[in-house]
Amino acid sequence: MDKPSGAGFRRARQRAGNLLTPYALLIPAAAMFAVFIIYPLYRQFNISFYDWHIFPGASNPGVGLTNFRAMFKDPAVRTAAVNTLLFVVITVPIQIVLGLAAAAILTDRLPGRGLLRGLIFIPVVTSWVVVAYIFAYIFAEQGGLANAFLSLFASHPVHTDWLAHRWTGEAVIWIVSIWKGIGWSFIMFLAALDGVPRTLLEASRVDGAREGSVWRHVVLPSIRPTMAFVLVLLLIGASQVWIQVFLLTGGGPYGSTQVLLGVAYQQAFSFFNFSYAGAIASVMALVVLVFSIVQIRLLRRGQVR
């Protein structure tokens, strides 16, 4: 008499099925994540403790922390670390400030703002290769637009070979990256500003606030979660800068504009030093992980009302 009836049994099975469905649906994504992210991360971390060779059957002796120690003594790594840090410190704040400024201007009823919004976003979706070629032309020594423009203000024609020197090369890399990146922060801030309730702005104006105070006390606090999100994603992205360097200066001259990911790439695919590259990449991954944790914290804090 205590036997589960047919219907009850079916119901119990159904309930178990309902509980399992979400997990079943997660399997494809989880499998991709495991194969293409988790395993390579583990493998890369793992081989950085060996003198690993890509040839099957070669001996891969364990070397302990040798690769990590070498990394901290390597002047190429040091230069690349400085360049990466400079890139982060310079491009991220400028992208945030200019992106926010553009968004603030283009939320107002400005004639032609739809077109302007599109123009600002185009660089984001343009291929890095195309962008690099355009800017290589702009900053070319002979017949480049930049030199032609500067010549207008100089007593003699300017012939700067922008990409052949460290600081001019760095400057070009920063300018390209900011130009290509602004559209993204712009779109994020545009959405955030659209979400600021209009009545809050009106209430503060009636309360006697000037535009500066409206921004300080109403707008900025309202978009704080977006600010945190944009900041951290830009930090993560900027710390992994490489492709524009690779395409514009190739890290030269003599590695003076090289960045960390560029060193790792070179070590792995030019010198087949996979273990050393793995050590560099592992340290970078650790830094990015810390950024990510900070991001989650900031976002959570922003959500508390």
Add this chain to the structure above:
Amino acid sequence: MASISLEGVAKVYPNGFEAVKGLDLEIADGELMVVVGPSGCGKTTVLRMVAGLEHVSAGLVRFGEEVVNDLPSRERDVAMVFQNYALYPQMNVADNIGFGLRMRKVSKQEAGRRVKQAAQALGLAEVLDRRPGQLSGGQRQRVAMGRAIVREPSIFLMDEPLSNLDAKLRVQMRAEVARVQRRIGVATIYVTHDQTEAMTLGHRVAVMRGGLLQQCDTPQILYDRPANLFVAGFIGSPAMNLFEGAIATDVETVVLGSQRIPLTASVQAARPGLKRYTDQPVVVGIRPEDLPAANGSDSGAVLQGDVELVEALGSEQLVHFRTDARMIRAEALDSADGAAGTELSADANVARVDPRHSVSSGERISFALATERIEFFDPHTGLAIWN
């Protein structure tokens, strides 16, 4: 302290929509003016133009003698309570209330004192360090009021401040609003679509429709002498009964369907304009309370109807009835947010009958008509017929 005067004020939006058309309105210092009307009538636009949140397309807005058309909001010394309260979510109650003082560079001590005082007056002393998200609807409403009054503005504006509250709280806060306004004693514009709120709060009430002012007067006069059909139908709950009728050749009777109702000499004297409507259709308006059940011995005018439904409310019964005279739907009832409690009366006529009088649906009832309380309107212009 200042009066507000609107002279020929109009608002045309860039898409050509005329929200407000040639509005003239005077609000005396200390007066509470309620602007009421169905949604889209332009009432909120009027308020926003006075607040400086909306550009005035034509006409003049004056505070006292000063024309303020081009003065930005922050320099107008107005305080406003928004429909959704518009509290700053990141600030606690004290900072919300004190924000205007901070912006106007009032000293910290003085601001603190005034915030505390306002909070005490509004029963918010215990929640000063909470954020708006942690407050109940009624408390948020109080904070919004506190933020407005703490500044001691010279003009007080309220945009449907009670419409987000439940019915019971609304009645409670209505009294609170009246009390606060009396205390600060400055010119106030209060916008609502609720005619009950308008009648109970307003020193005077301006009824708007389609961007045009219909009538502006004290609540009692609006009720007793509506200027047109719209006001007649909008003010009062249940709404005024409106019938299609005709004035007989001798002006001594009004014809409602198959019934003839004699008009006394005093009615004819009070409304000489009726003479122009002999043998012509008019709209006849009768308030539900002017239709008491006849007790048989009445010698005066009688209106008969068939009872459709009886709603017993204890203090009175609402008798829904029909006659063979065609009913006119007051236009207020067509709007989505017409006055509360008028939903049923759109389909039938309503009389307020003494609860001791036994009435049941299906029976025929006779009402004792006070003919001097009947209203007459021109069916084409909708205007009340007096002279």
